Amino acid sequence: MNVSDFFQLLEQTLEEGKAMVSYRLPGKESVQLLSQTRSGSFRIKDFAESGFIFSPFKNTENPLFIPEKESIKTVLAFFNSTNADLDSTEKTATDFNAKAKSDHINLVRIGVETIKKTELKKVVLSRKELQKVSISASEIFQNLLSLYPNAFVYIWSHPETGVWIGATPETLLKTERTKFSTMALAGTRKLQNFSENDWTQKEIVEQQIVTDSIVFKLKELGHTDETLKVSETYTSEAGSLLHLRTDISGTVKNNTTEIGAIIKALHPTPAICGLPTKAAYKFINDHENYDREFYTGYLGLLNMTTAIKRSSRTRNQENQAYSSIRKDSSIFVNLRCLKFNDGEVEIYVGGGITKDSDPTSEWEETVNKTRTIKAAL
Numbered sequence: 001m002n003v004s005d006f007f008q009l010l011e012q013t014l015e016e017g018k019a020m021v022s023y024r025l026p027g028k029e030s031v032q033l034l035s036q037t038r039s040g041s042f043r044i045k046d047f048a049e050s051g052f053i054f055s056p057f058k059n060t061e062n063p064l065f066i067p068e069k070e071s072i073k074t075v076l077a078f079f080n081s082t083n084a085d086l087d088s089t090e091k092t093a094t095d096f097n098a099k100a101k102s103d104h105i106n107l108v109r110i111g112v113e114t115i116k117k118t119e120l121k122k123v124v125l126s127r128k129e130l131q132k133v134s135i136s137a138s139e140i141f142q143n144l145l146s147l148y149p150n151a152f153v154y155i156w157s158h159p160e161t162g163v164w165i166g167a168t169p170e171t172l173l174k175t176e177r178t179k180f181s182t183m184a185l186a187g188t189r190k191l192q193n194f195s196e197n198d199w200t201q202k203e204i205v206e207q208q209i210v211t212d213s214i215v216f217k218l219k220e221l222g223h224t225d226e227t228l229k230v231s232e233t234y235t236s237e238a239g240s241l242l243h244l245r246t247d248i249s250g251t252v253k254n255n256t257t258e259i260g261a262i263i264k265a266l267h268p269t270p271a272i273c274g275l276p277t278k279a280a281y282k283f284i285n286d287h288e289n290y291d292r293e294f295y296t297g298y299l300g301l302l303n304m305t306t307a308i309k310r311s312s313r314t315r316n317q318e319n320q321a322y323s324s325i326r327k328d329s330s331i332f333v334n335l336r337c338l339k340f341n342d343g344e345v346e347i348y349v350g351g352g353i354t355k356d357s358d359p360t361s362e363w364e365e366t367v368n369k370t371r372t373i374k375a376a377l
């Protein structure tokens with residue numbers, strides 16, 4: 001299928017209001033469209049299901065999903081990412097209102113005070129920003145595909161949720177055969193004029209909290225220092241931003257039966273909630289004055305069929321291709337995302353707060369994070 005036929009089909013499916021999702025995995029060239037054939041909603045019961053899962057931040061017991069068996073899959077084999085000019089995003093630098101700024105600064109102040117007085121060590125505080133738009137959901141999706149070749153880029157539409165679009169840099173959980181991997185992603189800087197020494201203690205601590213918490217939760221599931229691999233922490237690009245990142249991986253006996261337990265143990269990580277989890281979750285509930293809905297939830301491929309072509313060289317059969325079928329998962333944290341309404345979008349952004357946070361810098365960080373999305377509007 002060619003590019004224009006693919007996006008025409010996507011627009012038609014969106015217009016029909018069917019449950020559908022289109023996505024591209026990080027670093028890949030192909031774009032998939034999964035369109036649910038039956039009307040109604042499907043919900044995850046035990047995470048052994050196969051399909052595309054879409055979970056909110058809260059109430060994650062039985063998330064919505066589009067079952068692989070109840071959907072038609074269309075593939076666009078090659079989408080050319082042109083790496084559009086990120087500098088164009090600067091035009092929106094002052095495009096915010098004063099009340100949003102003072103509200104967020106106040107929220108962060110209360111967060112810092114609470115951290116200084118209580119057991120709370122870190123809390124991720126967020127906000128939502130409305131912006132008028134004149135382009136379609138499909139165009140925003142195509143722009144994100146062009147801008148962010150290394151992100152997980154998606155558009156999800158469902159009668160129960162409306163339309164969500166995003167380009168997230170954060171993997172929650174990936175499985176390949178018996179190997180699984182996740183990442184601790186936190187701390188934010190602008191790519192422009194950055195030098196490695198710019199990372200401050202605040203960001204190093206903020207990110208270390210995420211790594212330690214993920215390792216701790218995995219150990220509670222029976223993984224050990226011997227079985228887990230934890231990488232060095234390094235600087236990782238996400239559009240025009242940089243984050244600190246540590247990769248964590250291990251093995252499972254059975255990736256389809258164990259995935260639910262790992263997702264439930266990890267979500268919500270301190271990259272999007274805080275530490276201790278319960279105290280941070282309560283603080284968010286009590287003080288963030290809006291519903292995050294699917295922002296900082298998770299989404300992606302759950303136990304989806306992957307056909308693998310291998311080539312094996314033997315003396316008699318050179319380059320013979322063998323196919324095998326696997327069930328793999330690629331689940332992401334829903335960051336750098338928006339909810340689309342005709343003529344207007346809601347952009348969601350947040351940042352990790354510790355005792356050393358400066359409220360005005362935290363506000364600016366959220367402004368910088370909105371640019372990831374605004375560049376595509």
Ligand SMILES: C=C(O[C@H]1C=CC=C(C(=O)O)[C@@H]1O)C(=O)O
Nearest residue numbers: 186187188271335349350351352
């Ligand atoms: C909560 C967000 O980002 C998280 C992921 C990377 C860096 C973050 C930070 O520096 O605060 C956040 O933990 C967001 O983009 O809204």
